[in-house]
Amino acid sequence: MAGTGTQRKSDTRQRIQDIALDLFVEQGYEKTSLREIAERLEVTKAALYYHFKTKESILVSLFADRVEPLDELIAWAREQPRTLEVKQEFLRRYTEQLKASSRLFRFMQENQAELRDLRVGETFKSRVDDTMELLLAPDPSLADRVRCTAALISLHAGMFALKDVEGDPEEKYDALLEVSFELLAAAHEGRGPAA
The missing domain is CATH 1.10.357 (Tetracycline Repressor; domain 2)
Structure with a gap:
């Protein structure tokens, strides 16, 4: 069971990275907000914040x-x-x-x-x-x-x-x-x- 939770967390992290990168490419890093990333992911900003506190932390992970x-x-x-x-x-x-x-x-x-x-x-x-x-x-x-x-x-x-x-x-x-x-x-x- 622990592996499943870890896998889900990893999948979520990857999904966040992919969506953020899509937005960064589409509209630029400065013009992309955490709110927009959360909206594209269809999650709350708090849920996104659980994985990444800032846009830069997403970029660093990428x-x-x-x-x-x-x-x-x-x-x-x-x-x-x-x-x-x-x-x-x-x-x-x-x-x-x-x-x-x-x-x-x-x-x-x-x-x-x-x-x-x-x-x-x-x-x-x-x-x-x-x-x-x-x-x-x-x-x-x-x-x-x-x-x-x-x-x-x-x-x-x-x-x-x-x-x-x-x-x-x-x-x-x-x-x-x-x-x-x-x-x-x-x-x-x-x-x-x-x-």
């Missing part, structure tokens, strides 16, 4: 649940040699994480100003910094730093930029990954793009 696999990926990459193949595998797996949490990353893209002032913004910036460290070669040139940054940004911003372009989402991710690989290869070898 990041904790959905960014944890990214932490595991970063830990994996730190244990690997810094070869181009490992960096490419890292970006391939990173892209899978982006796909799995596409709504969260879309929200982040559209609410950058608000996130900058929240704890989760700092947390995510730290993950991006860790990721950049893994992609860079030792003592990279400024141009190679730009290439690695562009490789990562193309994955993050690319799906948003391509959302209105006709095509299969998987083909879009493949195209973004191809461009990221090209930039990463040029940075890894310490040279500009091939002529």
